[in-house]
Amino acid sequence: MTLAQDIDLPRSKSGSARAPLVSRGAMLRWGLALLTFVLCVVPFMLVFAISFGRKIEGAAWGWDFTFENYQRFFVGAMWPDDVTFLYLQQLGYSFWYAVIASCLAVLTALPFTLLLTRLSRRAQAMWLVFILSSLSLSEVFIVMGWDILLSNNSGLPALFKSTGLTQWLKDVGWFQTLRDWGLANPRNVKFKTSDFATILTMSYLVWPYAVILLYPPLSRLDPSLREAARTMGAGNWQVIRTVILPSVRLPLFGTTLLLFVFLLGTYVAVTVFADPSKHTTAVAIYSNVRGANLNAPFGATQAVILLISASVCLVLGHKLNQWAEKRA
């Protein structure tokens, strides 16, 4: 390792001998830094700056420094005469969908990935091609696929009806339960629009990501630990509970957190599958910035709050991780 650092020697030597070269290197470095800053940071700074701006009726918006947008987000525009928590509620739905979908994805991806890492290298590569292909598949296509599967005239509801499953559900009495959950109309089951369809699609959206994120820690699990536990007479379930789960606790938690943050911004799945009264902050951001409302500063405010919520979750997760590591 120390030898490797000595490789830098020729560079520093030539640097001291020929001064202009150094400054060119430094210039390149700072040029790169400037470029990265302009491309990766400035867009976020703009969102932040514009979130304090003001909408101008009949025009677009103007620079300003007002907290009105933030006030509107938390207590509504009419405060203190009238209070509305509509925007907080939208943020709440963002969290609700994202939490359930990310937990569901990780819980089902864990056993899958565990089994995947025990296959041969070649088989693993083939599975990874499949997983990566479905991971990269656009949100738009995934929503389209599930939309066809879940829509009332084709797809599963039609299948339920034609196979007599609907009738059977009615006979058994579970149909009423489905109706109570909002998953059926008087004639047949329906999945659009429902929380079920939204969460299913969102979970499907990040499932391949869960596998990809869990793959490195799980493939590094030492098989001898498992074998040792086996030798000492531990059953399958016991091995999973006492050996595997404790050693992947942190990556498991980290993966869930990352997927959760990613899902906070889901747009297409929510617009198509969620009931309009249960739309999320992401949908509101779009309708303010590009859509019907045309209130870019308020859209920016919502984006900032979404970003802050995501960061707070990540930081809290990180702290919790550190705390757990210290205790372990």
Added chain:
Amino acid sequence: MRIAGHLFMGLSALVLALPIVVVSGAALNGGRSMFFPPQDPTLTRFGEFFVSEPIWTEALMNSIIVALGAATLAVLLAWPIAYLLWSQNSPLSRVLAGLGSLPFAVPPIVFGVGLGFYWGFLGGLGALWAGIVSHAVLLMALPLVTISIGLQSIDRAHLDAAATMGATEAVTFRTVVAPQTVPYTISGFFFVLVLSFNEFIVMFFVSASAYATVTLQIFNSLRNGYTPTMAVAAITFIVVSILVFSAVARWGDLPRLMGADQSRN
């Protein structure tokens, strides 16, 4: 237990494939509406998508231009940062790597909104080149990771040997570093290519409806109902993804790129 495991994997694969199969099957419909299983199967929709319907051919062209441009640009942006991080590991290089991954780490809709304002000021809103730059910045994190993995895999002994024999940094780079990292650079390029091809929300904001890529065109058509031609687009995309990742698996070490342990198997 073994059988249950195989069953579970099979079931997962089935659910994973289900929407893809349904969409693909729907592409064969003879009529104008989507049915599954397809009615009056035909391949005319493929002709429409690739040849005869200008809406789709233009969208496909835009998607290809953006994906190729973004992948090239992302690799060009990521290389110096990854190299700096590997060769110096200075605080500056770590900050740069962090900033480069930032757009990929936050909910994409926030970056999309930011870029919408950004290009509005710079006059690039609705221009194809702005779309290319946007995707390159968004997805730069991927080549950054793959190239870093590649650089770390270089045997330090080779570098020592080169240095002992008096090679300058430039010569070492050309003869040792570059050849060994080619597969990783190409993998990074392909990751960006495929993800850019499929990306929706950022493009939604920066295109400002001035042009459409395939994913945008599909979203626009969602409101008017599906046509089987859209399903052809889906098939095209999934086939491109499978081909690209198979190529990466064939010529690169996919399990290693995904972070598997080297020492086993």
